[in-house]
Amino acid sequence: MENIKIPILNMLKDHQGKNPLSLHVPGHKDGDVIHPLTPTGLREAMSWDMTELTGLDDLHNPEEGIMEAEILLSSLYQTDKSYLLVNGSTVGNLAMILGIVQPGDTVLVQKNCHKSIMNGLALASAKPIFLHPELDCEGVEIGLTDSAIEEYLQKYPETKAVILTYPNYYGMGMELEGIIKAAHHLKIPVLVDEAHGAHFAAGDPFPPSALSKGADLVVHSAHKTLPAMTMGSYLHIQGELVSAEQVERYLRILQSSSPSYPIMLSLDLARAYLEGYCEKDKSYLCEQLQSLKSYLSGHKQLAIYESSKADWHDPLKLLICQKGNVSGYELQARLEDVGIYPELSTERFVLLVLPLLKEGQGSFIEKLINRLELMKWDGETKPFSETGSFKESGISNESKHTELALSYEEMEKLNVKRLDLSHSIGEIAAESIIPYPPGIPIIQRGERITDEMVSACFRLMRNKVKIQGGSCLKDGQIEVFA
Ligand SMILES: Cc1ncc(COP(=O)(O)O)c(C=O)c1O
Structure with a gap:
């Protein structure tokens, strides 16, 4: 335990040891200039909330403690390079997609993915082919099989990347090795949103990590299962198929120019926690x-x-x-x-x-x-009235994949109108409807609306599930392209 280094902690402590007087941002001046109702814990946290001062390094050009922390992270996860992220796996997913995918590139994407993957595809102007995941008997969407990937790699030989979500939100996954081998055989990189699996590196009894199976780019929400602060995440790169430079460029573009030191410290501590996990x-x-x-x-x-x-x-x-x-x-x-x-x-x-x-x-x-x-079981329970299984990414049984009905560029040029949801089947959605959590779109902007999607939306609304997007859903309407 004592041998495990925590360079960001040392760096911040060294600075605090200098009895510094803050004449720099942030405005709370190390927690001295604050609202009187500021809770004590937050005030204490503010004393760690520093900025890019002499000796405190810079996330966007790491050369000191932050660089050391990233090297330790990379050595724990056995990658070529690893990065601390202060804007969640969201920024990791956006940067990895933008760094690899060029406008018009065909990419195979597991359909039950987080909205940040969908947003990355839109920003990159990709041509996504969404592959429907395997379902279990309750309709839970799990993952893709080797044979599905092999089939689609043959169907779309122009594929430039495969994007997977592993594990799903519920911690379930399918074997990745065959999928990654099939893609690598064609020199196609595999990008994995492993937001829920930062701890898999600890080995058995946890599922195998995507990195151990050869994935080229992997994103972890350290804050989901490791003891890191909300928004603290990691991005990892390995292998010859992807270049770090483009991904780094997008991290510099997309992440805050004032990255949070408490988040970076908690990421370094979370890495040390996992490193010491015996x-x-x-x-x-x-x-x-x-x-x-x-x-x-x-x-x-x-x-x-x-x-x-x-x-x-x-x-x-x-x-x-x-x-x-x-x-x-x-x-x-x-x-x-x-x-x-x-x-x-x-x-x-x-x-x-x-x-x-x-x-x-x-x-x-x-x-x-x-x-x-303490739970009381004698009260009345409302019998659940929905029947059949619910598919969280609105997929249809009839097909094994979905494509967007319009390219992202075409969508930008079109007008939008509102329609009653019940009359929208066959139209092209101009907005995404996303139950949150888990953040997997049930209807995606640019998709042709199906019967299944509309019934899934009504089902979510009946059950008062929180929904993001859907600006006029409360009036029973949806925006579609005119
Ligand atoms: C699978 C998956 N990927 C990415 C994200 C985004 O992660 P973050 O909240 O760290 O930005 C989430 C968030 O819930 C997620 O479930």
């Missing part, structure tokens, strides 16, 4: 998770859901459901009544994101079980 920690975590699973398996009302289709399940993601015909939305409300705040709910499940505990680290799971014990 076998004893894994055994402790597994014990803790097992005690939770044993508790749930004996529970009269709750059950764990594990997909039979996925090759991998991340043990930090637990999907639970209430027995009987009860929706995940209702279960989430019941959990919140006893102070348990899950990541999200779907029609069938609630998703719990569990912590990457180290040996002896408190009684997190015990606290969770104690709160579950």
Whole structure:
């Protein structure tokens, strides 16, 4: 533990040790000039909120502590180069796509991807072919198979990149090795949004990491499963198929010119945390998770859901459901009544994101079980009225892929009109409709609207799911191209 270096921490401490008087930005002057109601914790955090001063390096041109932190990150993940990101995996996805994909390039994209991938494709003016993921028996969208990728690489020999999301939001994934080999055989790079898998580098019992399977560019939301602050993420590059220069150029363009030092510090600490994650920690975590699973398996009302289709399940993601015909939305409300705040709910499940505990680290799971014990089960439950399975990226059963009906350039030139959602089938969407979380568009700007998409939208609205986009959805309307 003592041998693990944390250069950004040292750099900031050295600066604090100089008893500096701040005559620079930010305006809170190291937490001295603040609103009287500023909470103590925030004031303390402000004393770490510095800027590119002498000795504090520069994220956009790292030569000192930040460079050291990035080298340590790269050596932990065994990459050619790794980067600290202060604008989330969102900026990582945008930069990796813009750095690799040229206007008009054909790219194969897993359809159940986050909106940041869709936005990256639009900014790059790509020609995406969206491949429909494998579904399990509950309609959960998992990942792509080798054979699907092989088939589409043959169909679209002009493909310039393959873009995958691994694992899905629920920590499930399909085997990546065959997919990556098939693409690499044709010298096509594979870009992976592994936002939910920053901890996979710890090895078994976690799923194999995309980097270990040879992915060329990988993005991690360190803040999702490692102890990093919100927006703290990593981007990694390896291999001969991609050049770091273009990706770096886009990181410089897209990231703030005043990157947050608290976020960078937390990223360095999160890397050190993972670096020190040892076998004893894994055994402790597994014990803790097992005690939770044993508790749930004996529970009269709750059950764990594990997909039979996925090759991998991340043990930090637990999907639970209430027995009987009860929706995940209702279960989430019941959990919140006893102070348990899950990541999200779907029609069938609630998703719990569990912590990457180290040996002896408190009684997190015990606290969770104690709160579950407080739940009252005698009240009335509303039977869930929806039938059939819900597909979160609005895919149709009839086809294995979707293409946009218009190129991104064509979309820019067209006028837009509003239509009743129920009359929009067959029209081309001029806006994306995105339930959040998970942030996977159910209707995407430029897609021809299908029956399935419209019913999925109505279904989300009936269940009062939070939706981004859809400027006139509250009036039952959608913007389409005129
Ligand atoms: C799969 C996936 N990719 C990317 C993102 C964007 O990550 P961030 O919030 O770090 O920008 C998310 C966010 O939920 C996500 O689920």
